[in-house]
Amino acid sequence: MMEEKGAENGVAAMAACYQGFDPATYLQNNYSPQQADLERKDSLDPWTLACLHRAFTEGDVSGELLVDIGSGPTLYQVMSGCEVFNKVLLTDFLEVNRQELRSWLQDEGGCSLDWTPFLQHVCKLEGRPPSAWTEKASRLRQVIMDIVHVDVHRPQPLALDVLPAAGADCLLSCYCLESASPDLAAFTRALGNIGRLLRPGGHLLLIGTLGMSYYFGGPGVKIPTVPVNEAQVCASLKENGYTLIRLEVYTLPQDMNLKFDDESGVFFVKAIKK
Ligand code: SAM
Secondary structure, three states: OHHHHHHHHHHHHHHHHHHHOOHHHHHHHHHOOOOOOOOOOOOHHHHHHHHHHHHHHOOOOOOOEEEEEOOOOOOHHHOOHHHOOOEEEEEEOOHHHHHHHHHHHHOOOOOOOOOHHHHHHHHHHOOOOHHHHHHHHHHHHHHEEEEEEOOOOOOOOOOOOOOOOOOEEEEEEEOOHHHHOOOHHHHHHHHHHHHOOEEEEEEEEEEEEEOOOEEEEEOOEEEEOOOOOHHHHHHHHHHOOEEEEEEEEEEOOOOOOOOOEOOOEEEEEEEEEO
16 A cells, blocks of 8 residues: 555655656757757767668558557657558647647647658668658658657556457657656556557557666756666566567767766667567
8 A cells, every 4th residue: 555655645746746747848958959869870969860761661560550659749759650551540648749749740840849850861761862851751641640648657548439349559759668668567567568568469569768867858847757777678568568679778878978868778679468
């Protein structure tokens, strides 16, 4: 009982931190041309985009519906998957992030970030000319079926009528679970909660930071996060009935100066739900 109350308090404290999250600052800190150098081969974003490209084009990930958990205000993560799935559902805890995504979807201006360099980069990975980015943007706008609220700390993270009874064919989640969890137990529980949204035999693609204890989600908004390592991620996956296909690790180059968080690296997981 005491333990349950403690867990609830930890999760509530995280939710309170997120009230200061500012999509424009988060995008500027992490995905603006000044921060995300897509030309530099050893920088993080090309690595992430390559992991996603490979995962979606290996031939084993298929179906109708891809669900992205904790999309935040970002779109890079579904730029490969949108070519494989006819329906993509974006989700986030915060209305400000869902609004940022809607702005892009409606294509009427007012977006905090121009995603063109990311679209061009993924086109190149697919062997298409960078100029094909407009087709990719149209495809993405066509397949995004909705942008809805999610809470990974609830046993039922999405509203009941959002998904078909069978569940999603593939779940994607980037930098969400460790950023939304006060401790490892909450991270593991959240992994189990989102797993209920996935059909048996469906794939999980999970990207997260390693060893990160905070990041800035807005001007002066320091969000405490749970630092995890590879072994803990693997144990959490096992505990929740996933079979690991592959875990890849990106280690930050020594000369890469971190201004907005203290991560030591990033993991990419491809797993399948038993
Ligand atoms: N996926 C994006 C990316 O790749 O940059 C955003 C990641 S951001 C570090 C963490 C995200 O987790 C935020 O968008 C935040 O709104 C979301 N979040 C916070 N608490 C959450 C919760 N309880 N359930 C689901 N998402 C949550």
